[in-house]
Amino acid sequence: MDLGPLEEQLGHHFHNRDLLKLALSHASIGAASNERLEFLGDRVLGLIVAERLHADFPDEPEGGLAVRLNALVRGEACAQAGEAAGLAPYLIMASSESGSGGRRKSAILAGACEAVIAAVYLDGGLEAARGFVLR
């Protein structure tokens, strides 16, 4: 599948498109999948959101910042972001998974979204990832 239109939607053109393909690869394909990128992307997302909250709410105590952060990075929010980013048709998964509605599953979309964040980060640095996350 041509990833060009997805790159347009993501606002980042990859130097290394293999990173983007890996980020879109669900564990059901049995080969290299996006779980390691999801692990990294979770931390990239956490930093970007924490930094933004820290700057935007200068009078909010730590506890309030933590509540806001948890609301923004919870799975459902990530799944919606993955949906909005148009990831679903590009997900690479086993036909059994795809046939049972895998492209609409929250956990799969959320994981892919975090993996894409990591891919953008590894490919373009924190500034590129920030641009994607904050859009």
Add this chain to the structure above:
Amino acid sequence: MDLGPLEEQLGHHFHNRDLLKLALSHASIGAASNERLEFLGDRVLGLIVAERLHADFPDEPEGGLAVRLNALVRGEACAQAGEAAGLAPYLIMASSESGSGGRRKSAILAGACEAVIAAVYLDGGLEAARGFVLR
């Protein structure tokens, strides 16, 4: 207290030394303290460690990376890092806290260490924070 020797130890010279002072300020002083920076520093640390593990252990599944990360960023490890960084004498705290051994308390040292990571990050960017954390 002259913060110059501490900056030497940290390997970062601050453009804005108020950030470093804030990072060293324990909640017992009642004024602006380091808890908001600790919130941010926790995420800066998480990203830097996750990124390093992701690069250093290319064959480790996500679960193994998570175990390694949790071992490295747990409170006791951060407290030891704060101790090793020589933060204790520079901590700004109420005399009651200091008098009851506050400079040796794990939670206080760990919090200050995370806050200093955030201060280095805000002052010098991710590269500067990476340099401090990975030393």
